[in-house]
Amino acid sequence: MEEKTIYTITIFSENNPGLLNQITTVFTRRQINIETLSVSPSALKGIHKFTITVQTDKPTIEKVVKQIDKRVDILKAYYNNDSELVYQEIALYKLATDKVLALGGIEPLIRKYNARVLEILDNCVVLEKTGLYEETQEMFDELARTTGVLQFIRSGRVAITRGRIERLSDMLASIEKRRQEEQL
Amino acid sequence: MKQNITGAQALMESLLHEGVDTIFGYPGGAIIPVFDAMYDYTDKLHYVLTRHEQGATHAAQGYARVSGKVGVCIVTSGPGATNTITGIGDALMDSTPMVVITGQVGKSLLGTDAFQEIDLVGITQPITKWSYQIRDEKEIPWAVARAFYIAKSGRPGPVVLDFAKNAQTAKFDYEPATCTFIRSYLPNHPLDNEAVAKAAQLINQAKKPLALVGHGVTIGQAEEELKAFLDKADIPAAWTLLGESAMPTSYRLNKGMLGMHGNIGPNIKTNECDLLIAIGMRFDDRITGDLNVYAKQAKVIHFDIDIAEIDKNVKTDVAVLGDVKNTLPAVTAQLENNAHTEWIDSFKQYEELEMEKVIRHELNPPAGSPITMGEVVRKVSDATQRKAILVTDVGQNQMEAVRYFQFDEKRSVVTSGGAGTMGFGIPAAIGAKIAKPKRTVCLFCGDGGFQMTMQELGTIIQEKMDVKIILMNNNYLGMVRQWQELFFQQRYSSTPMVNPDFNAIAQAYGIPTRLVNQREELDSAIADMLNSTNSYLLVVNVQEKSLVYPMTPAGGAVTTILLNENNK
Ligand SMILES: Cc1ncc(C[n+]2csc(CCOP(=O)(O)OP(=O)(O)O)c2C)c(N)n1
Numbered sequence: 074m075e076e077k078t079i080y081t082i083t084i085f086s087e088n089n090p091g092l093l094n095q096i097t098t099v100f101t102r103r104q105i106n107i108e109t110l111s112v113s114p115s116a117l118k119g120i121h122k123f124t125i126t127v128q129t130d131k132p133t134i135e136k137v138v139k140q141i142d143k144r145v146d147i148l149k150a151y152y153n154n155d156s157e158l159v160y161q162e163i164a165l166y167k168l169a170t171d172k173v174l175a176l177g178g179i180e181p182l183i184r185k186y187n188a189r190v191l192e193i194l195d196n197c198v199v200l201e202k203t204g205l206y207e208e209t210q211e212m213f214d215e216l217a218r219t220t221g222v223l224q225f226i227r228s229g230r231v232a233i234t235r236g237r238i239e240r241l242s243d244m245l246a247s248i249e250k251r252r253q254e255e256q257l
Numbered sequence: 258m259k260q261n262i263t264g265a266q267a268l269m270e271s272l273l274h275e276g277v278d279t280i281f282g283y284p285g286g287a288i289i290p291v292f293d294a295m296y297d298y299t300d301k302l303h304y305v306l307t308r309h310e311q312g313a314t315h316a317a318q319g320y321a322r323v324s325g326k327v328g329v330c331i332v333t334s335g336p337g338a339t340n341t342i343t344g345i346g347d348a349l350m351d352s353t354p355m356v357v358i359t360g361q362v363g364k365s366l367l368g369t370d371a372f373q374e375i376d377l378v379g380i381t382q383p384i385t386k387w388s389y390q391i392r393d394e395k396e397i398p399w400a401v402a403r404a405f406y407i408a409k410s411g412r413p414g415p416v417v418l419d420f421a422k423n424a425q426t427a428k429f430d431y432e433p434a435t436c437t438f439i440r441s442y443l444p445n446h447p448l449d450n451e452a453v454a455k456a457a458q459l460i461n462q463a464k465k466p467l468a469l470v471g472h473g474v475t476i477g478q479a480e481e482e483l484k485a486f487l488d489k490a491d492i493p494a495a496w497t498l499l500g501e502s503a504m505p506t507s508y509r510l511n512k513g514m515l516g517m518h519g520n521i522g523p524n525i526k527t528n529e530c531d532l533l534i535a536i537g538m539r540f541d542d543r544i545t546g547d548l549n550v551y552a553k554q555a556k557v558i559h560f561d562i563d564i565a566e567i568d569k570n571v572k573t574d575v576a577v578l579g580d581v582k583n584t585l586p587a588v589t590a591q592l593e594n595n596a597h598t599e600w601i602d603s604f605k606q607y608e609e610l611e612m613e614k615v616i617r618h619e620l621n622p623p624a625g626s627p628i629t630m631g632e633v634v635r636k637v638s639d640a641t642q643r644k645a646i647l648v649t650d651v652g653q654n655q656m657e658a659v660r661y662f663q664f665d666e667k668r669s670v671v672t673s674g675g676a677g678t679m680g681f682g683i684p685a686a687i688g689a690k691i692a693k694p695k696r697t698v699c700l701f702c703g704d705g706g707f708q709m710t711m712q713e714l715g716t717i718i719q720e721k722m723d724v725k726i727i728l729m730n731n732n733y734l735g736m737v738r739q740w741q742e743l744f745f746q747q748r749y750s751s752t753p754m755v756n757p758d759f760n761a762i763a764q765a766y767g768i769p770t771r772l773v774n775q776r777e778e779l780d781s782a783i784a785d786m787l788n789s790t791n792s793y794l795l796v797v798n799v800q801e802k803s804l805v806y807p808m809t810p811a812g813g814a815v816t817t818i819l820l821n822e823n824n825k
């Protein structure tokens with residue numbers, strides 16, 4: 074068996090309805106769980122960016138990415154392993170105000186985890202922390218032990234490649250060049 | 258430019274603009290405006306009313322496969338649309354260009370579970386190249402142009418256009434559109450000179466090369482280019498189910514069929530060659546058997562237009578991406594004239610073995626024994642001088658048909674390969690005949706598959722067509738029975754069939770028909786069938802418990818081949 078690791082897949086697509094479905098069916102067919110997923114408009118108007126993390130082996134990730142890339146509305150799909158990426162996640166924690174006060178203040182916690190306070194109300198406090206999965210998890214574990222956590226949410230991963238690989242606009246330019254060549 | 262026409266009329270105009278002249282389908286509530294518009298286009302568009310929407314899709318596939326053009330279906334929403342799913346899936350598996358236009362409820366009703374509303378785009382996304390809902394009439398010219406471009410370019414396949422009713426009736430100023438480029442979809446690959454040179458080098462060095470010819474050669478219309486390639490380097494070649502007829506049967510380098518019921522030689526040689534050259538084929542499991550022991554000794558060159566096929570099942574040493582129409586000649590130019598006489602001669606012993614153990618009995622069974630499928634097929638093939646188009650259904654009949662039918666002409670086989678869809682035969686034969694009315698179309702089917710789409714006999718008589726149907730009746734779902742006999746201890750669960758009087762069914766449709774029980778009647782019945790200017794149903798009662806051999810059991814090595822019951 075090939076070894077499984079975390080791969081981050083980056084997908085640029087046209088902003089058409091139904092694209093997420095087209096992408097997820099590729100994973101479903103191969104019984105691969107999507108660990109995290111984040112979708113947003115990219116820096117270029119009309120182009121969406123998907124960042125997906127999955128746990129699988131190299132031969133599988135290669136095939137899956139080709140099958141995604143093959144879809145008509147997908148501009149480009151590629152994958153990276155963690156060492157090739159700078160990546161981040163964000164987590165929000167909702168705590169009961171009285172429990173926080175009973176702790177005798179929140180400063181040590183904020184300092185320790187480099188977290189931020191987003192909101193303080195009579196009944197609840199909302200904290201924010203950006204960091205790797207393990208880091209947001211560690212803070213969750215500590216809060217769960219001390220104050221209890223009323224609500225918790227963690228975002229999907231967002232990532233940027235370390236290497237100087239082609240940027241989206243370069244890629245679009247090369248597609249445009251090919252169009253001109255083909256239509257000559 | 259046409260001013261102030263309805264969306265339905267604009268669809269007709271757009272189809273004409275794409276060069277469409279034939280449409281298969283079935284009407285219904287959500288598509289009535291389109292059929293109403295079509296009423297005024299009957300001089301330019303031949304509409305073929307099938308008896309079931311599945312039939313419409315298979316007919317469009319048959320039409321596309323022999324003509325190379327895009328097959329077109331128009332059907333209604335809801336159940337009409339879901340009835341096309343089997344054909345759409347089949348077209349995806351077999352890379353068949355097809356555009357399926359389905360009615361859909363009006364925009365204001367979408368998402369409300371309105372009458373006959375089904376989320377067809379959602380259902381078909383995984384089984385199409387593109388699936389799109391037209392909600393606004395102004396999108397029609399663009400969407401139709403794009404649909405045809407996607408369906409036929411690159412690796413062809415099915416496209417769905419789900420056409421909301423409001424867009425069918427609303428009026429607008431129509432301007433024709435053309436699509437030749439989509440920035441997120443680049444179906445062609447620039448010639449990779451490095452890969453071409455590497456491929457040529459491997460071929461020039463090879464002592465024992467073997468070419469695997471797939472559907473890509475037919476799709477790319479590269480039959481001549483293939484022959485030049487094989488001739489120059491003197492490479493023996495074998496074909497996949499859909500690659501049959503890319504080479505004439507009698508061609509000296511044609512070494513026969515690959516895969517589960519293929520010829521012994523090419524299967525054995527797959528694990529002896531030093532270079533495997535895959536040309537427009539995708540290493541289906543019915544071809545490779547167990548990948549862990551498949552051609553491990555060989556280097557692999559893969560010619561394909563679909564990059565997702567490279568390294569999918571078999572790891573390649575050199576991938577030559579692109580249309581084989583371009584890539585084959587580029588490699589041929591760098592090949593040395595070669596002769597692999599000894600290697601090619603080494604196939605002979607397996608041809609002789611197969612002749613002795615399998616073919617001789619199948620084609621010349623002893624007097625008084627039941628009729629075999631193989632002899633029926635070969636007799637029809639001989640009687641049509643290898644000039645006919647072969648259409649098959651699925652099952653034992655299919656395997657015996659492709660094994661024993663012979664070809665002089667290219668683009669002459671229509672069979673459901675990747676999906677193996679029973680019921681494909683009759684409608685696919687209808688589509689093939691409409692595409693090539695001057696050629697004889699012979700359909701071989703089983704008693705099971707015939708009954709899956711036999712209502713299409715109605716289409717045949719409405720269209721006054723001449724399709725020759727040879728029903729090889731064994732009163733069993735024979736291929737499943739074969740697996741039960743070999744691998745499930747002869748427990749014939751749900752495979753014996755109580756069948757109707759097939760001749761009476763043909764008669765009810767006014768289709769000439771004959772029943773053959775005895776070998777002696779076969780020649781005259783075939784002559785009757787071919788002399789008739791009508792469609793014809795020839796029912797041949799064949800041996801009930803026969804098995805298709807050779808057979809490579811599923812999941813086994815390509816070289817593990819059963820030759821007969823005792824495997825002697
Ligand atoms: C739509 C569909 N259902 C089921 C099957 C599974 N199947 C494959 S071959 C076969 C038997 C075909 O029987 P028949 O048409 O009589 O042909 P024979 O094998 O007897 O020649 C069946 C049931 C299939 N391929 N397609």
Ligand SMILES: [Mg+2]
Nearest residue numbers: 703704733735
């Ligand atoms: Mg049968």
